[in-house]
Amino acid sequence: MRTISKDRLISEMERLVVEAATVLDDKVVACLRNGQGQEPGERARHILGEILENQAIARTTSIPICQDTGVAVVFVELGRDLHLDFDLTEALNEGVRRGYQNGYLRKSVVRHPLDRVNTKDNTPAVIHLSLVPGDRLRIRFAPKGAGSENMSRLAMLTPADGIEGIVRFVLETVKLAGGKACPPIILGIGIGGNFEKCALIAKEALFREVDDRAENPIDRALEERLFEEVNKLGIGPMGLSGVTTCLAVKVNSAACHIASLPVAVNIQCHAARHKETVL
Ligand code: SF4
Structure with missing residues (x-):
């Protein structure tokens, strides 16, 4: 063995x-650059430029x-x-x-x-x-980090709330978070399971590659819709307005009770740090 x-x-x-702590994933950096290129406002472009410069300094000097x-x-x-x-x-x-x-x-x-x-x-x-x-x-x-974690939320919706209920809850959560979650954010969303499973799959969704898409077509369609609607909120980089409120939406789903529709929104700030290894 x-x-x-x-x-x-x-x-x-x-x-x-x-x-x-020190090296931001290249794909997240590419999303931030892309956002900077799309921002019509000078202030939003400037903030994204600062975020990009900050990560470059961290990478080359090994500081967080x-x-x-x-x-x-x-x-x-x-x-x-x-x-x-x-x-x-x-x-x-x-x-x-x-x-x-x-x-x-x-x-x-x-x-x-x-x-x-x-x-x-x-x-x-x-x-x-x-x-x-x-x-x-x-x-x-x-x-x-606590800034984005503190703004994360969970709701035990009912099946009657359906997809519109999920979208409403996610948008409400992002609006409540505003600049406190250090946008542009990545959303890890868990739908289904029960109270604790829903939170767990939302967290795990944040470990997915920033450019991947959900395999399940229902989850994938929800990711696309939420990505569009969240970016229409106008919150922008660091909450100071703009079109780059979120870099990606990741939806993970699980089987659930006939009477339940749990939804968890785990918010990840722009410092979307994660690494992995296989031994
Ligand atoms: S960038 Fe992220 S980790 Fe840093 S203060 Fe903001 S929310 Fe916290």
């Missing part, structure tokens, strides 16, 4: 943390794209034929710890929501584990 060492996993996790280096969100797919002789959660957290400490990234995690004592190493990470066929370990990592 194949195995991997704890040290290798920890150092890979550390690498992902530092890379994600944003001061909020987020909560560590980790999706792990563990091949059922891979043998690990160590505690996976502990090793992932150790990699996160080293990444935030050695990369001089801001530690933003408190041990309890009410006593607010900082854990000083950005652990614990939020880890989602699934078992898959094969003997590989896939790790996807995203540092999720």
Whole structure:
């Protein structure tokens, strides 16, 4: 049976943390450039220019794209034929710890929501584990800042609300977020499942490539419609008006109860940082 060492996993996790904080994905950069080219207003073009310059400086100097280096969100797919002789959660957290400490990234995690004592190493990470066929370990990592996370929402709609209810809720959520979510944003939308599943698939949607399209034609049509309607809201870069409010909409769906239509909108700011590796 194949195995991997704890040290290798920890150092890979550390690498992902530092890379994600400092190197924005090329496809996200291309979307920002595209938005800049389409903006009729000088102010919106200028803001997008600043965002582009900021990410270029971060990339070349290895400093964070944003001061909020987020909560560590980790999706792990563990091949059922891979043998690990160590505690996976502990090793992932150790990699996160080293990444935030050695990369001089801001530690933003408190041990309890009410006593607010900082854990000083950005652990614990939020880890989602699934078992898959094969003997590989896939790790996807995203540092999720609070600005956009705080503006995310979930609604338990009913089937009678239908697609129009979903669109209304998404547009309302984006309007409420305004500039607070640091637009241009990417929307991760979960439809279906139940209360917690809906939020989880919305989060996972943010890990999709910025230029991909949903496989399911219903989800794909919803992505296209929402992308158009959100960009007609006029919120624009950093909420100061413009046509580039969102760079992409990602819809993930799941089976649900006959009486339910859960919808979760997980907002990702323009610092759309995520990295992955397969061991
Ligand atoms: S929402 Fe994003 S860009 Fe804005 S402060 Fe938070 S991490 Fe930074």
